[in-house]
Amino acid sequence: MPTTTSQTTDRIEKTTVLRAPRARVWRALTDATQFGAWFGVKLNEPFAVGRSATGQLTIRGYEHVSLDIAIERMDPEEYFAYRWHPYAVDPKTDYSAEPTTLVEFRLKSVPDGTELTVIESGFDRIPAHRRDEAYRMNDGGWKGQIENLRRYVSV
């Protein structure tokens, strides 16, 4: 199924249809273990509204990268939102005082399965120098991750 995109400098929005029931997609997104499996991160805490889940990336070469996912809202099988520091990849930098981006997942049942909309917004507030390095890091990171998941699902 194709993914459609709309974007501004502040926001990226993606919509696609997954051939899976809404409950299945919901678990893959909100169960920290399942999220970690496809995302490539080992999380230490479950996802809970108002709490942060922290963890380390499990991707080879990226194990030093910590994630801090602050859960904003969970409306079962409909809406899941968290904030993070989009590319907080330098262990020597304290990102905690910097602005976060908001990542939102919206689910809707459709005849073929589940329509998923992913929105990441707040890029305009990310400092220019950080966007710079963030962008660099993330591009490499996500490329590695797709290989990882391919390995995971083909076992």
Place this chain on the structure above:
Amino acid sequence: MSRSSAVHRSDVRDAAPLFAALGDATRLHLVMRLAAGGPGSITGLSAKSKVSRQAISKHLVVLSDAGLVRSTRRGRERVWDLAPERLSEAHEYLDRISRMWDQAIGRLRAFVETEEE
């Protein structure tokens, strides 16, 4: 960890000020106006605007510093026009971030469209 990245440091360094320059409603409006109406003088660009001529002038300088617009002197007036090559760079930057999400969704798809253990 960025060593193996296909993204060149210089690309993003150049792109960052671009987004700062576009992150303002008046400036974005000016860019859109130049895109739709072609080159214009400050007088022309501030004619239907609620923003003062001086403010428009300042905004154009910001856009110019980011390489988004350029001006040429025509008689006594300065005429402003888009520098389209910079706009396509902005596009490229967003497209790359966008591809990152495509990959993430691809991995999620592979995950949920297979049997759950």
